[in-house]
Amino acid sequence: MGEYALEAQGLTKTFGGFNAVTDVNLKVRRGSIHALIGPNGAGKTTCFNLLTKTLTPTSGKVFLDGRDITRLRSAQVARQGLVRSFQISATFPHLTCLENVRVALQSNHGTAYKFWRSLKAVSALNERAHELLGQVGLGHQAHTPATELSYGKKRALEIATTLALDPKVMLLDEPTAGMGHEDIEPITDLIRKVSDGRTILIVEHNLSVVSSLCERITVLQHGEVLCEGAYAEVSNDPEVITAYMGGIDE
Numbered sequence: 001m002g003e004y005a006l007e008a009q010g011l012t013k014t015f016g017g018f019n020a021v022t023d024v025n026l027k028v029r030r031g032s033i034h035a036l037i038g039p040n041g042a043g044k045t046t047c048f049n050l051l052t053k054t055l056t057p058t059s060g061k062v063f064l065d066g067r068d069i070t071r072l073r074s075a076q077v078a079r080q081g082l083v084r085s086f087q088i089s090a091t092f093p094h095l096t097c098l099e100n101v102r103v104a105l106q107s108n109h110g111t112a113y114k115f116w117r118s119l120k121a122v123s124a125l126n127e128r129a130h131e132l133l134g135q136v137g138l139g140h141q142a143h144t145p146a147t148e149l150s151y152g153k154k155r156a157l158e159i160a161t162t163l164a165l166d167p168k169v170m171l172l173d174e175p176t177a178g179m180g181h182e183d184i185e186p187i188t189d190l191i192r193k194v195s196d197g198r199t200i201l202i203v204e205h206n207l208s209v210v211s212s213l214c215e216r217i218t219v220l221q222h223g224e225v226l227c228e229g230a231y232a233e234v235s236n237d238p239e240v241i242t243a244y245m246g247g248i249d250e
């Protein structure tokens with residue numbers, strides 16, 4: 001397998017004459033946590049949508065494990081192991097944690113669990129769901145409805161439902177957005193933990209989270225790559241300081 005799990009070449013998206021993303025080249029090293037940052041409107045969400053095929057690029061290509069996935073649909077991309085969290089894995093509020101993870105497992109292994117009446121299949125599902133809840137620190141809240149969880153725990157549940165899809169590459173869309181201080185460290189630790197054996201691309205506004213998690217950072221501005229490098233490099237780049245660091249209240 002190649003060095004890069006996910007790659008974008010010349011990715012461009014135009015909305016009615018407006019270039020939201022222009023000629024973005026991105027290489028996400030296998031096994032790494034890579035951040036996509038930039039000021040509001042820089043094109044981060046559009047990039048994520050292009051990578052997961054929620055949007056079709058105007059031009060450019062996307063490769064997963066070296067395979068061209070540009071023409072695949074979003075569900076096919078997910079089945080190939082590129083899974084986005086905090087969007088497709090939105091949880092069902094009135095189902096328990098266990099039920100939420102089970103639904104995700106069933107959606108992934110629909111055919112494997114087709115014999116849902118069989119006790120063996122149900123217990124295999126439950127076992128795997130409990131295991132995933134344990135991994136995200138929700139082992140004791142298996143029977144709690146999702147709606148009763150704290151904000152941070154809801155995010156942990158969303159991570160469990162994403163893991164249920166068995167992702168090789170996880171795209172995390174602002175995992176700490178709207179979080180209180182007390183939840184940020186646990187969710188950062190959890191992301192680090194679940195990154196083991198996986199590749200993660202993350203859009204994140206909180207730069208201390210980015211600096212503690214990510215080995216490589218791509219900065220976007222006006223839909224284009226402004227610079228790329230390790231946190232120390234990027235955060236000292238005068239253009240980034242002007243374009244980005246100066247524009248947010250950290």
Ligand SMILES: Nc1ncnc2c1ncn2[C@@H]1O[C@H](COP(=O)(O)OP(=O)(O)OP(=O)(O)O)[C@@H](O)[C@H]1O
Pocket residue numbers: 015018019020038039040041042043044045046047
């Ligand atoms: N469907 C669309 N139609 C027209 N313009 C769009 C569409 N989606 C995004 N844009 C525009 O493309 C640009 C990039 O938006 P995008 O949401 O990708 O930025 P972002 O970096 O994710 O911003 P934020 O940090 O605010 O979420 C913005 O100017 C936005 O208004």
